[in-house]
Amino acid sequence: DAKTTQPPSMDCAEGRAANLPCNHSTISGNEYVYWYRQIHSQGPQYIIHGLKNNETNEMASLIITEDRKSSTLILPHATLRDTAVYYCIVRVATGGSYIPTFGRGTSLIVHP
Amino acid sequence: DAGVIQSPRHEVTEMGQEVTLRCKLISGHNSLFWYRQTMMRGLELLIYFNNNVPIDDSGMPEDRFSAKMPNASFSTLKIQPSEPRDSAVYFCASTLYGDRVSGYTFGSGTRLTVV
Numbered sequence: 001d002a003k004t005t006q007p008p009s010m011d012c013a014e015g016r017a018a019n020l021p022c023n024h025s026t027i028s029g030n031e032y033v034y035w036y037r038q039i040h041s042q043g044p045q046y047i048i049h050g051l052k053n054n055e056t057n058e059m060a061s062l063i064i065t066e067d068r069k070s071s072t073l074i075l076p077h078a079t080l081r082d083t084a085v086y087y088c089i090v091r092v093a094t095g096g097s098y099i100p101t102f103g104r105g106t107s108l109i110v111h112p
Numbered sequence: 113d114a115g116v117i118q119s120p121r122h123e124v125t126e127m128g129q130e131v132t133l134r135c136k137l138i139s140g141h142n143s144l145f146w147y148r149q150t151m152m153r154g155l156e157l158l159i160y161f162n163n164n165v166p167i168d169d170s171g172m173p174e175d176r177f178s179a180k181m182p183n184a185s186f187s188t189l190k191i192q193p194s195e196p197r198d199s200a201v202y203f204c205a206s207t208l209y210g211d212r213v214s215g216y217t218f219g220s221g222t223r224l225t226v227v
Contacts, residue, residue, distance in 0.1 A: 043203045043218030100216060102155035
């Protein structure tokens with residue numbers, strides 16, 4: 001399994017963009033990058049995923065470097081409700097499914 | 113859809129007692145995962161099922177833990193006998209096998225305290 005490395009914590013001002021980095025230098029060609037977040041006392045919530053192209057949805061944008069060795073999750077206008085632990089996961093393939101293996105993630109604090 | 117439903121939300125039990133945690137999958141999902149979360153070890157995968165069949169239970173700590181899917185929409189995780197070190201938040205998650213689009217949906221968890 002490709003390992004991911006994330007900073008343990010970050011902070012961001014409300015209304016500003018939050019850029020959360022993830023290093024996955026051993027990622028293989030058919031592995032996807034997924035992002036989840038976990039708000040306190042809740043289960044993890046899927047945010048976005050990508051293979052090599054940049055992706056955007058209603059929650060966030062995902063920028064993957066050309067060599068695919070790192071990626072950045074962007075919350076364009078962070079709110080207080082975005083305070084959570086953010087997990088970057090590289091797909092572990094078993095048959096047609098993937099098994100998220102969670103590291104320690106990045107604890108993002110959005111302050112007023 | 114009500115999402116993945118776990119019960120109970122909180123469970124406090126005495127050491128040695130049997131504990132049963134329950135999980136209802138999202139309708140149409142056919143893969144089910146049980147995770148455990150502690151401060152020390154973070155989120156750990158315990159076991160997962162595809163189409164009611166256990167695929168990998170290598171994360172199950174020991175024989176005191178067992179998980180079943182009696183039908184396609186429901187799963188139980190049983191601990192017998194329970195020990196204080198089993199205290200954790202237990203999450204289940206479901207997905208549609210092979211679906212890389214929507215990701216996993218997690219329940220709200222069961223906070224287990226064994227005293």
